[in-house]
Amino acid sequence: xxxxxxSIHRRxxxxxxxxxxxxxxxxxxxxxxxxxxxxxxxxxxGQALYGQDQVKAAEWGVAAINAAGGVNGKKLEMVVLDTRxxxxxxxxxxxxxxxxxxxxxxxxxxxxxxxAIAPVANDNKVVQLSVGANSAEIAKxxxxxxxxxxxxxxxxxxxxxxxxxxxxxxxxxxxYINNETxxxxxxxxxxxxxKAGGQVVAYEAYDPKASDWTGSLLKVRAxxxxxxxxxxxxxxxPQVIAQMRQLGLQQPVSSYSAVYNPKLIEQLGKAAEGxxxxxxxxxxxxxxxxDYVERWRKEVGREPNGxxxxxxxxxxxxxxxxxxxxxxDKKLPITGENFRKEMLAIKSFDLPLTGKLVINENHTVNKxxxxxxxxxxxxxxxxxxx
Amino acid sequence: xxxADIIAQILWTSLATSSYAVLFALxxxxxxxxxxxxxxxxxxxxxxxxxxxxxxxxxxxxxSWLGFLAALAGSLAxxxxxxxxxxxxxxxxxxxxxxxxxxTLIISELVAYIAMLVFGTWPATIFPSLFWPVTLVGGIAVSxxxxxxxxxxxxxxxxxxxxxxxxxMGQFMVAVSxxxxxxxxxxxxxxxxxxFAMVISALLVALAMFLYGTRAQVQPTTSIELMLFAIAATxxxxxGNLWGAAITALLLGVVQxxxxxxxxxxxxGFLLYVFLFLAIVFFPNGIRLPQRSRRLTxxxxxxxxxASPTSDPQKV
Numbered sequence: 143x144x145x146x147x148x149s150i151h152r153r154x155x156x157x158x159x160x161x162x163x164x165x166x167x168x169x170x171x172x173x174x175x176x177x178x179x180x181x182x183x184x185x186x187x188g189q190a191l192y193g194q195d196q197v198k199a200a201e202w203g204v205a206a207i208n209a210a211g212g213v214n215g216k217k218l219e220m221v222v223l224d225t226r227x228x229x230x231x232x233x234x235x236x237x238x239x240x241x242x243x244x245x246x247x248x249x250x251x252x253x254x255x256x257x258a259i260a261p262v263a264n265d266n267k268v269v270q271l272s273v274g275a276n277s278a279e280i281a282k283x284x285x286x287x288x289x290x291x292x293x294x295x296x297x298x299x300x301x302x303x304x305x306x307x308x309x310x311x312x313x314x315x316x317x318y319i320n321n322e323t324x325x326x327x328x329x330x331x332x333x334x335x336x337k338a339g340g341q342v343v344a345y346e347a348y349d350p351k352a353s354d355w356t357g358s359l360l361k362v363r364a365x366x367x368x369x370x371x372x373x374x375x376x377x378x379x380p381q382v383i384a385q386m387r388q389l390g391l392q393q394p395v396s397s398y399s400a401v402y403n404p405k406l407i408e409q410l411g412k413a414a415e416g417x418x419x420x421x422x423x424x425x426x427x428x429x430x431x432x433d434y435v436e437r438w439r440k441e442v443g444r445e446p447n448g449x450x451x452x453x454x455x456x457x458x459x460x461x462x463x464x465x466x467x468x469x470x471d472k473k474l475p476i477t478g479e480n481f482r483k484e485m486l487a488i489k490s491f492d493l494p495l496t497g498k499l500v501i502n503e504n505h506t507v508n509k510x511x512x513x514x515x516x517x518x519x520x521x522x523x524x525x526x527x528x
Numbered sequence: 529x530x531x532a533d534i535i536a537q538i539l540w541t542s543l544a545t546s547s548y549a550v551l552f553a554l555x556x557x558x559x560x561x562x563x564x565x566x567x568x569x570x571x572x573x574x575x576x577x578x579x580x581x582x583x584x585x586x587x588x589x590x591x592s593w594l595g596f597l598a599a600l601a602g603s604l605a606x607x608x609x610x611x612x613x614x615x616x617x618x619x620x621x622x623x624x625x626x627x628x629x630x631x632t633l634i635i636s637e638l639v640a641y642i643a644m645l646v647f648g649t650w651p652a653t654i655f656p657s658l659f660w661p662v663t664l665v666g667g668i669a670v671s672x673x674x675x676x677x678x679x680x681x682x683x684x685x686x687x688x689x690x691x692x693x694x695x696x697m698g699q700f701m702v703a704v705s706x707x708x709x710x711x712x713x714x715x716x717x718x719x720x721x722x723x724f725a726m727v728i729s730a731l732l733v734a735l736a737m738f739l740y741g742t743r744a745q746v747q748p749t750t751s752i753e754l755m756l757f758a759i760a761a762t763x764x765x766x767x768g769n770l771w772g773a774a775i776t777a778l779l780l781g782v783v784q785x786x787x788x789x790x791x792x793x794x795x796x797g798f799l800l801y802v803f804l805f806l807a808i809v810f811f812p813n814g815i816r817l818p819q820r821s822r823r824l825t826x827x828x829x830x831x832x833x834x835a836s837p838t839s840d841p842q843k844v
Contacts, residue, residue, distance in 0.1 A: 191648040320794050346788070349797030351753045353744050354781070356541040357788030357796070360534045377651040377745050380658055388662045389537070389669050405650075409658045409745075447650070 176219040177466040177476070179459075180239035180248030182232060182255070189227035189252065192448045196251065196274070197222055199452035202437075203459040206494075213466045218459060221245060229258030236262045236270070246481040247465070249458050251451075253277035260287045268478035269485065273458045274451045278326070281505040286482060290461060290499055291454055292509045297420035298330045298373075300511035300527040301396050305369050305418075306338035308525065309394075315344035315367035317358060317382065319374045327373045327398065335371075343367050348382075350375075355382050359389050369394050376400045380409045387413040394418070399450065402514055402521065414516045418524060421512040423450040423496045427523055430494050457493035464491055533667040534789070542782040544674035545743075547681035549777040551736035552758040553765070554688060555729040557773035560762060562705045562725035564625075569610050569632035570733060570758070572639035574751035577603035577734040578741045579643055581654045592742075595654055599734040607730035610635060611723050619722075636752055643748035651745035658743065677739045684735055685774065688728070692770075697724055705768070760800055764807040 181200055184193030204220045212218055221243045223235035232255035239248045240262070250256050251274035260283035263270035272280050272289040280289050305311045314335050318328035324347070332342045344365035346358040359382075362370060370386070370393050372379055379401050386395070387410075395417045402419035410417075426432045431453065438446050446452040465485045466476070474480045491499045500508040515524040552570070559567040580602030585595035614635070618628050660671040692698040703711040704721040712718050740746070740754070758773075761780055765772030780800065787799055 189649070191650065320797065347792075347794040347796070351756070351797060353740070353754075354541060354545040354785060356538055357785040358793055360537060361788060361793075364534070377747055377750075381744055384659045388660065388671050390662075390664075408656050409653065411657050411659050413659045447648075 176217045177213050177462070177470075178219045178221060178243060178245050179462045180235075180243060180245040181220050181222045182225045182235040182239065182248060182250045182259070183222070184227035184252065185222070185224040187226035187228065192451065193225075193227065193251075195446040195448065195452050196455040198442075199446065199456040200249070200459055203456040207459055207463050213463050214470045216470075218463050218466070220459065221248075225250065225252070225255050227252045227255060229254050232256075232259050233262055236268075240266045240268050246476050246478045247271060247462060247485075249273050249455075249462075251275050251455075253280065256280055256287065257283060260284055263287055263478075266478065267482075269481050271458065271461070273454050283505075286478065288482075288485070288501055288505055289507060290458060290501070292422050292507055292511075294327060295330050296509065297398050297422060297511045298327045299334050301371070301398065301418065301420055301513065302331045302334035303338050304513060304525060304527055305371070305396055306335050306340040309369070311340060311368040311394075313341050313343045313365075313367045313369075315346070315362040315365055315370045315393075316342055317344075317346050317348065317355075317362060317370060317372050317374070319350055319378065320347040321350050323375065324373045328371075331371050331373065348374075348378075350378075352378070353381070355385050356389070359386050359391065362386075363389060363391050367393060369396060371395075372397045372401075374400070376403070380406055383417065384410055384413055402450075404445075404521070407516055407519055407521070414519075417516045419514050419521075421450055421514050422509060423453040424512060425514060425521065425523060428495075434495055453495040457496050457499075460493050461485070461491050461499070464488060535786075536666075536668050538786050538789075539782060540668050540670065540674070542785045543778070544671075544678055546778040546781040547677040548736040548740045548754075549757055549761070549781055550681055550774045551684060551732045551739075552754060553761040553773040553777035554685070554770060555732040555736070556755070556758040557762045557765070557767075557770045558688075558732075559725055559729045561768050561770060562701050563615065563722050564705075564708075565615060565632065566625075566629050566759075567632050567729070568629065568755065569606075569614075569635040569639075570729065571636035571751040571755045572610070573603045573606050573730055573733045574737045574754065575636075575639050575643050575748060576606045577730075577737045578654075578746050578751070579647055579652075581738055581741055582647070582652050582746070585654050586652065586656065592655070596734075596738050599738045600731065603730040603734035603737070604727065606639070607726045607733075608723070611726040615722065615726075616719065636755070640748045640752060647748065649747060651747050653745050654738065654741040658745070660743070673743050677743075680735060680739060684732060688732070688770075691728070697721070701725055757800070760804050764803055764811075766811075 181197060183197050184190050185197065200220060204218050207218050221239060223238060225232040225235050232250065236248065236259040239245050247269035249271045250259055251272060253275040256270065256272040256275045257279065259270055263286040264284040267286060270287045272287060272291065274291050275289065276291060276294045278294050280287065280293055305314065316328050316331055318324035332345060335342055344362045344367060346361055348355055348358050370391065372382055372395060374382055379397055383395055397417065398420045399422060401417065402421045406417065407414045424431055426435060434456065435445055435449065438444065465481055465488065468484050468488060469476055469480055485501060486503060489501060493499055497510065502508065511527045513524040513527060514521045556567060556570055559565055577599040580598040581595040584590050584598040585592055614631055615628065618631060660673040662669045662671045692702060700716045700721050701724065703716055704718055708718050758777065761777035762773040765776035784796060784799060787796055
């Protein structure tokens with residue numbers, strides 16, 4: 143009995159192994175027919191709201207490439223894994239993409255996750271393409287982490303320069319949230335505005351837990367600035383602007399990409415008029431973007447959460463496809479090392495929803511900044527700063 | 529810089545925004561006084577009442593009074609659940625105070641997580657617009673939100689005061705808070721009193737959260753942050769002292785807002801913790817009070833706390 147059961151076990155194991163071997167062989171055969179890359183995004187947890195929409199955008203991107211004939215006739219294949227926006231889970235996903243799916247490159251996002259994965263990407267010489275994380279440190283994570291998304295200082299620099307030079311504002315007040323997001327960006331604004339010939343007459347922080355800003359705003363009012371720059375979060379900035387207008391501060395207001403959403407206008411009504419925000423991707427005035435948003439409305443019944451981010455995610459597979467094509471044309475083996483070299487050699491990519499992208503050797507990118515302004519209850523493009 | 533109109537404006541806005549802070553502190557202090565529980569689950573009541581109002585008014589497009597009723601219903605439902613399924617069971621098991629405290633923490637985090645899954649992390653409001661029209665009264669900007677909010681707060685405080693002072697259940701509550709076992713000997717149903725304290729706390733929370741949500745944006749974790757302020761006010765005001773907590777909430781708001789004029793603005797948030805630290809280190813009575821009062825009441829019928837409520841047990 144015992145003997146029999148052992149032989150059955152052995153037979154089962156043998157069958158299992160052969161099946162596995164067959165599967166692997168099939169997988170290898172398939173791998174030759176497709177170009178595979180990974181996508182590690184939060185599909186569950188608190189950030190899933192954004193992550194899922196971004197994955198959908200990337201899937202549309204891949205589908206569009208494949209519908210147009212793929213890469214040199216071969217299909218582009220995307221392996222999607224969940225990170226829960228958690229660094230630890232992100233590392234597990236990266237390990238799986240590298241050792242099981244054997245992708246030469248993968249896309250990730252969320253600064254904490256990108257930072258955690260970077261050493262894994264470096265050790266295995268697999269390219270991590272950060273699409274959406276904007277911490278300035280992303281540029282310093284080693285040879286194998288690149289970003290397609292402009293890092294933190296680009297839009298703040300643009301809005302400070304524009305205020306001082308084009309708008310001709312001489313005195314600015316800066317009101318910022320006292321956390322990592324606010325402190326660093328407020329310093330950048332102050333430095334750039336001062337360098338451009340302006341003067342920062344009030345520089346006020348506020349507590350991230352604050353729900354009332356009277357004291358700081360009255361101090362700003364006393365300094366009598368020409369323009370007020372608010373560096374807050376999407377959760378507090380509309381309230382700060384509302385309270386500012388209630389206290390009689392009528393100066394123009396500028397902010398950054400966090401406030402560029404239709405909700406601001408809904409929440410502030412007329413008080414939103416004239417508010418300047420930044421966007422790192424073209425808005426609805428661009429035909430492809432308008433069509434893309436229309437597709438969301440039709441297929442999903444709403445606009446995507448974090449529209450500009452989803453535009454970047456839609457475009458990311460196009461970068462993958464361009465590098466794979468170039469490697470395939472040159473008959474180079476598809477490895478992480480070759481992928482990196484080829485990506486830097488191509489350098490400039492023309493992308494459908496976010497326009498031209500230049501990936502620099504120093505791990506930053508060049509992208510135009512779109513300055514948006516609320517006019518007659520709508521976001522309209524004020525200027526494009528290169 | 530320090531002109532009269534700036535000071536007057538800060539005082540007025542702080543009074544207006546303290547409307548919800550006072551109610552949060554009262555709700556927290558009441559449960560602490562009567563049920564002897566550091567009820568962190570108040571954040572769960574806050575979250576549920578806000579999202580109930582948000583779903584009714586912002587999502588379903590129903591009138592605001594229905595939203596207010598939904599906030600009340602939501603807050604009451606979760607308070608009853610916490611009391612009946614949680615606190616009552618834990619009391620029956622004679623669970624340690626720390627265990628009850630951890631239970632309340634878990635409930636508040638759990639509800640925040642569920643709210644995140646259902647409503648997402650995007651900040652939400654009850655009304656689509658956050659902007660309230662302003663009238664200038666002698667150089668002071670008074671928004672259309674300010675007066676109703678302060679009025680509602682004063683009414684609620686007066687009602688609570690009257691209830692504790694004159695209603696039979698209110699007097700029972702004070703008796704139980706002084707000495708639950710003695711109160712039981714006098715024939716007061718302790719469990720009912722605990723339940724009632726949670727109900728009143730839920731009503732205060734719903735009103736306060738409705739006021740907050742009509743003026744500010746709320747995320748699932750906002751309530752936990754707002755709670756910290758209520759806890760600070762309760763500790764600094766002296767544990768077991770309801771009106772002390774309410775007045776501290778009001779004063780803390782004024783001090784925090786006015787502090788910007790005297791100290792660098794980055795230190796504004798830090799101030800709350802300085803006060804908390806000072807209160808805990810130099811006024812330990814604030815924290816040890818309930819235990820000591822219990823010991824004292826065994827020896828003498830009148831505990832040291834609050835003069836008005838403690839004289840009530842004899843009347844009962």
